[in-house]
Amino acid sequence: xxxxxxxxxxxxxxxxxxxxxxxxxxxxxxxxxxxxxxRVEAIMIAIEDALHAAEREQSGLNGxxxxxxxxxxxxxxxxxxxxxxxxxxxNHHQDLFDKEILNGQRRLKELGSSIAHFKFLKAAMxxxxxxxxxxxxxx
Numbered sequence: 001x002x003x004x005x006x007x008x009x010x011x012x013x014x015x016x017x018x019x020x021x022x023x024x025x026x027x028x029x030x031x032x033x034x035x036x037x038x039r040v041e042a043i044m045i046a047i048e049d050a051l052h053a054a055e056r057e058q059s060g061l062n063g064x065x066x067x068x069x070x071x072x073x074x075x076x077x078x079x080x081x082x083x084x085x086x087x088x089x090x091n092h093h094q095d096l097f098d099k100e101i102l103n104g105q106r107r108l109k110e111l112g113s114s115i116a117h118f119k120f121l122k123a124a125m126x127x128x129x130x131x132x133x134x135x136x137x138x139x
Contacts, residue, residue, distance in 0.1 A: 037132065040129045040132045041132070043125060044125055047118055047121050047122050048122070051115065051119065051122065054111055054114050054115050054118060057111060061104055061107055061108055062108060064104065065100075065101060065105060065108065068097055068100045068101055068104065069101060071097065072094065072097035072098070072101065
């Protein structure tokens with residue numbers, strides 16, 4: 001009895017499996033195009049977000065570096081022999097400003113390189129997917 005039941009289930013399973021192969025249907029071209037567009041859009045949004053974040057960081061850091069340069073110029077003095085008569089505390093502050101300026105300029109250089117890379121990625125994506133039109137930015 002159990003064997004008959006098992007045989008009937010196996011037969012129904014195999015018959016249903018063959019029917020599924022015969023009834024295979026692909027998705028519509030419109031749905032495929034929408035899926036592809038959403039994938040490209042996700043990548044473009046990520047690139048745009050990274051690009052805008054790097055540009056904002058660069059702008060803010062550039063302002064801070066300029067501020068430190070101005071403060072360093074004030075503490076440096078304007079006399080010909082200022083460096084000979086400078087107090088130790090002023091020398092210490094000058095060294096701190098030098099470190100801040102060097103770190104800021106190093107980071108600005110890194111950001112400039114990153115921004116160039118992000119812009120290249122954006123241009124490459126747009127050239128590889130010419131049918132994709134990025135959404136209009138409201139920034």
